[in-house]
Amino acid sequence: MNVEKILAIAGKPGLFELKLQTRSGFLAESLLDGKKITVGLRSNVSLLSEISMYTYSEEKPLVEIMRAIAIKENEGPTAVSHKDDNAKLIAYFQEILPDYDEDRVYASDIKKVLNWYNILQAKGMVSKEEPKVENAEAIKEEVVEEVKAEKAAKPKTKK
Template identity: 90%
Template sequence: MNVEKILAISGKPGLFELKIQTRSGFLAESLLDGKKITVGLRSNVSLLSEISMYTYSAEKPLVEILRAIAIKENEGPTPVTGKDDNAKLVAYFKEILPDYDEDRVYASDIKKLLNWYNILQAKGMVSKEEPKVENAEEVKEQVVEEVKAKKETKAKAEPKTKK
């Protein structure tokens, strides 16, 4: 499962694939409808490879949870969607991750996770294979460095005002 360049953008529904860097941020393509959007440097963006969920023992990376769903569903869509009631969502999620922290993982988090899984599954991006973690770190470092470079370039390019 290769989710190193898959993004969740706060305030935007669905998931996005990181395409290229632009002068003011980067270009991302929606996995839902294929529309491309420009995302500014001030937007709250998360790489799926960096998200994890709380369990009673430790935080579990989202990639491992998505893989567990893929194994359970034989890489098919989930029978439970975000439109089902909360009790059904929680019961299904307990089958996937039995020791999740019920006080810190809300039904809305489970809905979002299942919707994300179904988006990725529809695009053929889910797999039972072990996740490749080393590449995720490289992509994260690259994105962070690009954002820092853009901020520095922007700060240098701004005209200085006279007092």
């Protein structure tokens, strides 16, 4: 499962694939409808490869949780919908990640994970194979460096 260029953008439904860096941010393509959008540098954006969920022992990377769902569902869609009632979602998620921290992982987080999994599954991006996230840090550093270069290149105006 390669989610190194998959983004979650605050305020936007679904997931996006990072296409290219622009002067004022970057270009992303929706995995839901294929529409391309530009995202500014001030938007709250998260790489899926950088997201983790709390367990009682450690933080579990989202990629590993997605892999556990893929194993349980044999790489098919989830047995429950993200629109089901909270009790059903929590019971399903306890099968996937039995030691998740119930005080810090909310039903809304579980809904989001299941929705994201189903989006990725529909695009054929889920796998039972070991996750490959070794390049995620390099991608993150590259994006951060480009943002810093962009900010440094902007002329400062005096008021």
